[in-house]
Structure formats: structure tokens, C-alpha cells
Amino acid sequence: MPAIIGITADQKVGHRPHYPDPLTQDLLPHNYVQAVVEAGGLPLVLPVGEEDLVASYADLLDGLILTGGYDLSPQLYGEEAQASLKATHWGRDRSEIAIAQAIIDQHKPVLGICRGLQLLNVMFEGGSLYQDLADHPTAHLKHVQESSLKTPIHAVDLEEGSYLAELLGTKIEINSLHHQAIKQVGQGFQMVGQASDGVIEACEKVNAEDYIVGVQWHPEHMFQHDAIQMKLFEDLVGRSQSSK
Ligand code: MN
Numbered sequence: 001m002p003a004i005i006g007i008t009a010d011q012k013v014g015h016r017p018h019y020p021d022p023l024t025q026d027l028l029p030h031n032y033v034q035a036v037v038e039a040g041g042l043p044l045v046l047p048v049g050e051e052d053l054v055a056s057y058a059d060l061l062d063g064l065i066l067t068g069g070y071d072l073s074p075q076l077y078g079e080e081a082q083a084s085l086k087a088t089h090w091g092r093d094r095s096e097i098a099i100a101q102a103i104i105d106q107h108k109p110v111l112g113i114c115r116g117l118q119l120l121n122v123m124f125e126g127g128s129l130y131q132d133l134a135d136h137p138t139a140h141l142k143h144v145q146e147s148s149l150k151t152p153i154h155a156v157d158l159e160e161g162s163y164l165a166e167l168l169g170t171k172i173e174i175n176s177l178h179h180q181a182i183k184q185v186g187q188g189f190q191m192v193g194q195a196s197d198g199v200i201e202a203c204e205k206v207n208a209e210d211y212i213v214g215v216q217w218h219p220e221h222m223f224q225h226d227a228i229q230m231k232l233f234e235d236l237v238g239r240s241q242s243s244k
Contacts, residue, residue, distance in 0.1 A: 003062040003240035005041040006103075007032050008096050008116075010069045011048040011089060031220040032067055032113075038223070039233035041240065049091040051098050058102035063109040063240030066096055066116025068218060071180055077128040084132035086179055097123060109211035109239040111232060114178055117203060117214030124186020133181050138198040142176065149175045149221035156201040156217070162192035163206040164213065167235055168228050174201070174217035181216065189214075211239050 009026040016023055026047045036043040046057060073088045074081050076097075081088075096119055103110055104123075112120040121127035130136050133143055145153040152173035158165035182200040185191045189212070193202025201216040213236075219229035 002040055002042040003237050003244065004044055004060060005036045005237060005240060006044050006046045006057060006061040006064045006099065007036065008046050008065070008067050008092075008099065009048055010067065011092055028067065029220070031223075032065060035220050035223050035230075035233045036065070036237065039230070039237040041233075041237035046095075046099060048089075049095050051095050054095070054098040054102050057099055058106055058108075061103065061108065062244050063236055064099065064103045064111070065236070066100060066110065066112040066119055066214075068114035068116065068177075070115065071131070072115065072118055072122060072129060074129070074131055076122045079128070079131070082131045082135075084134060093119070104210070104212060107209045107211075108243050109236055110213070111236045112212075112214035113220065114216060114218055115180075117216050118180055118182060120212060120214045121182050121186050121189055121203060124189040126184055127182070127186025127189065128184040129180045130183050131180060133179060133199070136181055136183075136199060139181065139195075141195055141197045141199070143178055143181070143195075143199060145176050149177060149218055150225065151175065152222075154195050156193045156195055158202060159192045162190070163204050164192050164202050164215075167231055172228055174215075174219075174229075175221055176217055178216055211236075211243075 009028045013024045033043045070089045071086045073093050141154045153176045189203045203214045205212040219232045222229040
């Protein structure tokens, strides 16, 4: 039996052709699913907002991917919403934090991607975000790329000796599509990767018991033609398999 990897869905409300009423839809870009399949895992898409089911999901899953999406609600790190904040989704925030906490409590592996990294960070004591990257004191690189996400746009330096540097190398080229960024790294979460302008791009807490890895970029758009990015998914599935 392959490792079962939960992948958190996004949620949107809108009109669909031929449907008379607006629909609430749980949605997931297929490339996350494809990455897990190609890494040898069994993807399971997790619906938004089902906090009551979290304990059952956590027992069923061997590992978890927290996906990209909306800005995070600033209440999660004790701030009021600034004018530059974009759309948030409190129900998604709550259910993702609940499943992530349950998975972490069971010492099963978690990979946070983009918003997923930010979510993990605010789960650690004191972790906070820049609500808008424009508030970052030194950011000047292209973090919201307009070219294809299959192509890298800036580099990340990974800290020598860190788990991610061992896995991916100390300098990698990545894509970028994020409106927010980590401000204060939460206690116990270790910052291991930065862009040359100081924006935090990777954090980890990896030891014999824990596997909590977060990246600010989108490896799910790159794994098909970049073997380095594929390692993130292969490693997650491998660790999930061995934590069964
Ligand atoms: Mn970036």
C-alpha cells in the first residue's frame, strides 16, 4: 500500500454554467496530485472546513501537503487586517491548522507549499507574516512572477548543514508567486533558506521524530522538468512510507 498523502483543497464560491445557484467548490490544482502520484504516493484531497473529521483524516493519512492559496487571516498572528491584505478564508485557515496540528502531533510528515509554509510558521509560537510583501523592508526581487511558473525567477540560498540543503543543494533556482512572506519565524521552526533580498523562502523542523518542511515557492509547477524539485515530493512520500 503506498503512503496516503493528504492534500488540502482550496475553496471558492461562484457560478458555474448550467447551475442556477452559486456553488461552493473545493478545488485543487491537479499538479499537486500528479506530483504525489509520480513520487509513488496515494493522494487524498482534503475538503475545506471539516474540522470534525480532522481526527479521522489524521489517523488515515501517512503524510500531508499544505497547498497554496489565499492570504492568511492576520488574527492568526495577533494583527488586524491592513488595507493591503487580500482575500482570506477563515474556514480554510481553521481546518488546515487543525489537520496540520493533528498530523504534527502524530509525528507524521508535513510539506507546506507557499501559503502552507506561512501557515506552518504562524502555528509556531510567535510566528508572523508581512501581510503584503510591499511592507518587507528589503524585498525587491520579482516574487510575483508573470512568466510561466515552470520557469525559475529567482534563487534561494539554503543554509549549509540544513536538511533542505542536504536534500536540494545550497543554491537552487525557483519560481515565485506570493503576496505575503514570513516576518518573525516561529520558535522551534528554523529558517533555512532566503532569497538574496532577504525574503524567507524555506523553513524546517526535521529530526528523528518530526518532519515539518515548508517552502515559499511552488515545486508542484517544476517537478516534471526539474529533478531537484521532484526530490521534495519523493522525500515526503518516502518519509511518510517509513513513518507508517
Ligand atoms: Mn519568492
